[in-house]
Amino acid sequence: MNFSCLTIRVLTFQDLCSPRLDCLRFKTSKFRAPAPLSLTLADTTASPSCPKARPNCCACNKTNKMPIQAKIGPSILNADLANLAAESQKLLDNGADYLHLDVMDGAFVPNLTFGHPMVKCLRNHIKEAFFETHMMVQNPEQWIAPMADAGVNLYTFHVEPVKDVCNVTRKIQEAGMKVGLAIKPGTEVKEIEKYIDVADLVLVMTVEPGFGGQSFMADMMPKVEWLRNNYPNLDIEVDGGVGPKTIDCCAKAGANWIVSGTAVVGSADQRQVISELRNVVKSYLK
Ligand code: DX5
Numbered sequence: 001m002n003f004s005c006l007t008i009r010v011l012t013f014q015d016l017c018s019p020r021l022d023c024l025r026f027k028t029s030k031f032r033a034p035a036p037l038s039l040t041l042a043d044t045t046a047s048p049s050c051p052k053a054r055p056n057c058c059a060c061n062k063t064n065k066m067p068i069q070a071k072i073g074p075s076i077l078n079a080d081l082a083n084l085a086a087e088s089q090k091l092l093d094n095g096a097d098y099l100h101l102d103v104m105d106g107a108f109v110p111n112l113t114f115g116h117p118m119v120k121c122l123r124n125h126i127k128e129a130f131f132e133t134h135m136m137v138q139n140p141e142q143w144i145a146p147m148a149d150a151g152v153n154l155y156t157f158h159v160e161p162v163k164d165v166c167n168v169t170r171k172i173q174e175a176g177m178k179v180g181l182a183i184k185p186g187t188e189v190k191e192i193e194k195y196i197d198v199a200d201l202v203l204v205m206t207v208e209p210g211f212g213g214q215s216f217m218a219d220m221m222p223k224v225e226w227l228r229n230n231y232p233n234l235d236i237e238v239d240g241g242v243g244p245k246t247i248d249c250c251a252k253a254g255a256n257w258i259v260s261g262t263a264v265v266g267s268a269d270q271r272q273v274i275s276e277l278r279n280v281v282k283s284y285l286k
């Protein structure tokens, strides 16, 4: 085949946009392109999306997320731990949205509860329910893999003993769990502001962590208000001394995930208390 008569011409960008492309198509009817080329340039002027936002990112104001909901999670700390599976199932049957599992290592707090072996056994009995572990431990990084293996859904850890919060957060996400950041009463909410966009939830303690049955600290509510005002789509949890007498204060400040131990586990009518707590929160959710 003699190619001497063939002219090869490099098509410039203008060529590609020029109406002349059509003529090319027609000449080479054998190779008719299905549809004219359409080019869209990336809109570089658009504001960059939240770099660390994740699907259902709770913290990103550029919301692509479901509106926040009221969630009631009984703390089983004050339940009969020797009969934990039955006690937990009873709470779920009475309307609990999730189970709040308090893990204490005797170092970060002056108390010792249970670890991943117990959580895994509970998961074997309760296959579907949403498990949050509230990690009151000196080294939260150490327990990420065992808790993921135990079937935990939300790994909420205290930032106070952690040097590299982002590193721990990334490892939790890589282990397939959601991330909760917890602060003690003495920790300012500003301490976690820079990490909020990588968290699914923030837990504001309303008692000094370590024991159930303590009195509610109303002076923690300004932290909840600040979070709600600055992060309207963030899931904000309160934990410690929360029950029918203190729920209005929490919900008004903006909390939507509610941990309640003594007030629910110890009540004669768990279903009534759980729905009362949820209805109060719902009444404040916009
Ligand atoms: C305390 C725990 C709480 C506690 C809540 O350190 O993190 O979850 O069990 O129990 P009440 O509601 O009784 O304060």
Ligand code: ZN
Binding pocket: 075, 100, 101, 102, 134, 239, 259
């Ligand atoms: Zn707790």
